[in-house]
Amino acid sequence: MRSSERNIYSFLRKYQVIIISAALALFSLHLALTDKKEYARGYLLKEILSYTVTPVQGLILGVQDSITGAWNDYFFLIGVHEENESLKKTIYSLVEENRRLGEDARQNERLRALLEFKQSLPYGTTGASIIGFNIERWSRTVVLDKGSSDGIEKDQAAIAFGGIVGRIIEVSGGGSRVLLTTDLRSNIDVMIERSRVKGVVEGNGTDGLIMKYVRQVDEVQVGDQVITSGLSGIFPKGLIVGEVTRVEKSGDNFFKLVEVRPAVDLGRLEEVLVIRERSSYNE
Amino acid sequence: MLKFHTESAVEDRPLHIKQAMKEFLLFLPLTIIYLALKSTLFAAFPLPDIPLIMVFYLASRKASTEGAIFAFILGYLDDAFSGGVIGTSSFALLVIFLSVHLLSMVVQFTTPAARAGGAAAAALVKGAASYYVLRYSNVDAYFFTHVVLQALVTGFFAPPVISALQWLVLLVTPRKFKDNES
Numbered sequence: 001m002r003s004s005e006r007n008i009y010s011f012l013r014k015y016q017v018i019i020i021s022a023a024l025a026l027f028s029l030h031l032a033l034t035d036k037k038e039y040a041r042g043y044l045l046k047e048i049l050s051y052t053v054t055p056v057q058g059l060i061l062g063v064q065d066s067i068t069g070a071w072n073d074y075f076f077l078i079g080v081h082e083e084n085e086s087l088k089k090t091i092y093s094l095v096e097e098n099r100r101l102g103e104d105a106r107q108n109e110r111l112r113a114l115l116e117f118k119q120s121l122p123y124g125t126t127g128a129s130i131i132g133f134n135i136e137r138w139s140r141t142v143v144l145d146k147g148s149s150d151g152i153e154k155d156q157a158a159i160a161f162g163g164i165v166g167r168i169i170e171v172s173g174g175g176s177r178v179l180l181t182t183d184l185r186s187n188i189d190v191m192i193e194r195s196r197v198k199g200v201v202e203g204n205g206t207d208g209l210i211m212k213y214v215r216q217v218d219e220v221q222v223g224d225q226v227i228t229s230g231l232s233g234i235f236p237k238g239l240i241v242g243e244v245t246r247v248e249k250s251g252d253n254f255f256k257l258v259e260v261r262p263a264v265d266l267g268r269l270e271e272v273l274v275i276r277e278r279s280s281y282n283e
Numbered sequence: 284m285l286k287f288h289t290e291s292a293v294e295d296r297p298l299h300i301k302q303a304m305k306e307f308l309l310f311l312p313l314t315i316i317y318l319a320l321k322s323t324l325f326a327a328f329p330l331p332d333i334p335l336i337m338v339f340y341l342a343s344r345k346a347s348t349e350g351a352i353f354a355f356i357l358g359y360l361d362d363a364f365s366g367g368v369i370g371t372s373s374f375a376l377l378v379i380f381l382s383v384h385l386l387s388m389v390v391q392f393t394t395p396a397a398r399a400g401g402a403a404a405a406a407l408v409k410g411a412a413s414y415y416v417l418r419y420s421n422v423d424a425y426f427f428t429h430v431v432l433q434a435l436v437t438g439f440f441a442p443p444v445i446s447a448l449q450w451l452v453l454l455v456t457p458r459k460f461k462d463n464e465s
Contacts, residue, residue, distance in 0.1 A: 017384060021351040025377035028358065031370030033419075060319045 107270075114271050117161040123236060125159075125273040126150055131175070135267070140183040140203060142166075144272065147175045155234050157275045163240040163263030164188070164228060165272050176274075180266050181241065182207055189232045190241050192218075193225040201226065201241055201260060207267065209242055211258035218256065220247050226260050236275065303349035305455040310337055310448075314357055318364035329432050331440035332406055334361050338376045339405050340445050342383035343392040354380040375409035382408065395442035402445075403438025410434055 012019065111127075118125050128150075132143030146152050148171050158165040158178045166186065170177035179186055182203040190211065191198045197218040199211045214220055224244040230237025246259035317333045334357040341350040358373030383392075383405060392401050410430030 016348055017346050017351060018381060020348050021354075021377050021381040021384070024351055024355045025374050025381065028355065028370040028373035028377055032374055033370070060324060064324055 110271060113161050114273065118273055121273070121275075123275055123277045125275050126152060127271060127273055128152070128158075128176075129271050130269060140180040140205075140266075141169070142178050142180065142266075142269070142272075144176045144178060144274070145174070146274065147172045149173050151276055152176045152274055153276075157235045157239075158272045159235075159239060159275065160264045160269055160272050163242065164235055165264055165266065165269065167234050168274065178272070181209060181262055182266060187232075188235060188241065189229045190226050191229045192220055192244070193227045195219040195224070198229055198231075199258070204259075207262070208245075209260040209262055211244070211260050212255065214256045214258050216249065216254060216256055220244060220256060220258055222247055300349065302456065303347060303353075306341075306452060307349070307353055309451055309455055310353070311356075314360055315364075318360055321364070329436045331444065332409070332433060332437040333444060334358065334372070335376065335379065335406055335409055335437060336402055336441050336444045337448065338380050339383055339392075339398075339402050339441065340448050342380045343387045343398075343401065346380070346384035346387070351377065351380055371412075372409075375412040378412055379405045379409055398442045398445050399438045402441030403434050406434035406437035407431070 114127060118127065126146055128144040128146035130142045131145045134141045134143075142165075144152070144158075152168060152171055154168050154171050156168045158167060164181060166178040166180040166183070168176050169179045180203070181188060181201065182205070184203050184205045186201075186203040188201045189198070190201045195218070197214060197220055199214045201209045201211050204210050209226075211220075211226060222244050226241040226244060228235040228237055228239040228241060240263045242260040242262045244258055245261045246257070248257040250257045314334055314337065317330075321330050338350075338354045338357060341347075341353060354376040355373050358371075358376040359369065361372035361376075362369045383401065386401075390397070390401075392398050407430060410426075410433055414426055414430055
């Protein structure tokens with residue numbers, strides 16, 4: 001008995017490496033087969049490793065991110081100056097293109113409104129763009145891009161969507177000059193739309209108009225619409241000139257002082273219509 | 284020959300365990316660094332199987348119980364880092380450990396060519412064992428990339444890696460002039 005125990009002990013000691021290796025291999029095989037089938041169960045060693053392995057992998061990835069970040073943020077920036085300049089130029093170009101497209105869209109909107117206005121008029125007109133301004137105290141004129149070659153003549157009326165603008169005072173082959181209603185030299189026969197009281201509108205040298213020759217007994221009040229009377233032979237009858245903004249007694253106790261705000265904002269005007277047909281004025 | 288090794292190991296048991304612990308503490312951080320790099324930065328590269336080369340080295344040099352345990356731990360770490368099925372690498376490394384241990388009784392893995400061939404064959408065994416375990420568990424595995432290519436790379440790098448391991452072991456091995464004389 002004692003001898004057999006010794007033999008077993010001797011055998012185990014002699015082949016301990018083989019026995020332990022085989023046992024561990026079988027245990028590994030058991031782990032491999034059960035790990036796949038009973039994945040949720042887990043093992044203590046696996047749980048411990050999950051707390052030790054993950055930080056090491058995180059550390060490695062953190063170092064990698066730092067190196068990659070340093071490379072991208074510093075070394076890779078060598079050629080960025082030229083790229084930055086190129087991108088700036090592209091941005092400027094795109095901003096300019098965007099501004100131009102916006103401008104085209106706004107112009108398109110204005111022209112569409114002007115076209116509708118033109119089609120609603122009972123007389124022939126020529127569209128023209130304003131290419132120059134002369135807004136002084138003593139002279140308020142604009143220059144149009146259409147002249148005699150386009151059928152523009154002196155003393156034709158220039159109007160816009162909403163009201164009158166002025167009359168042509170100079171004409172050349174490729175351009176013309178319009179005397180605005182707000183010019184000191186401008187005189188337009190008008191009347192109050194509501195009461196049909198007549199008068200003459202003159203420019204006051206600023207952005208406003210003065211309606212003259214309105215008697216004290218005439219019925220005029222703030223808010224009245226002022227329209228053309230058609231008597232001058234330049235402006236057709238019924239075009240809106242502006243709106244009465246102030247009515248006072250003048251110093252001579254005979255006429256009223258009537259201030260009129262132009263219907264058209266002349267400072268923002270960009271396109272006008274020039275009326276060609278005078279024969280239809282008295283219709 | 285086998286008897287001589289066993290008796291010698293029993294006689295120097297405390298010293299033997301101490302030396303095995305030193306080697307374990309030396310190899311373990313290297314393995315963790317290698318596995319961390321392999322599972323992160325070099326996941327797409329066919330790196331040599333360093334744990335396998337370590338096991339091959341331990342088994343071919345002088346197999347011990349500690350070496351078998353170390354093979355199991357290395358395999359377990361390999362599976363844990365790579366996210367594979369736990370136990371496959373352990374099983375494969377222990378099979379290799381056992382095979383190389385038995386083979387080293389008749390073959391001396393001392394030349395670079397023998398080490399390269401042995402490591403490549405061991406990598407093939409490991410790869411094949413892992414492959415069949417994975418296939419048995421219905422996990423997709425590709426024989427060429429997982430087995431053949433890995434074996435070739437491991438065999439190519441095995442001699443320099445084993446030389447480096449020997450150099451590292453020498454650093455922690457106490458000089459025993461008395462033993463050298465005898």
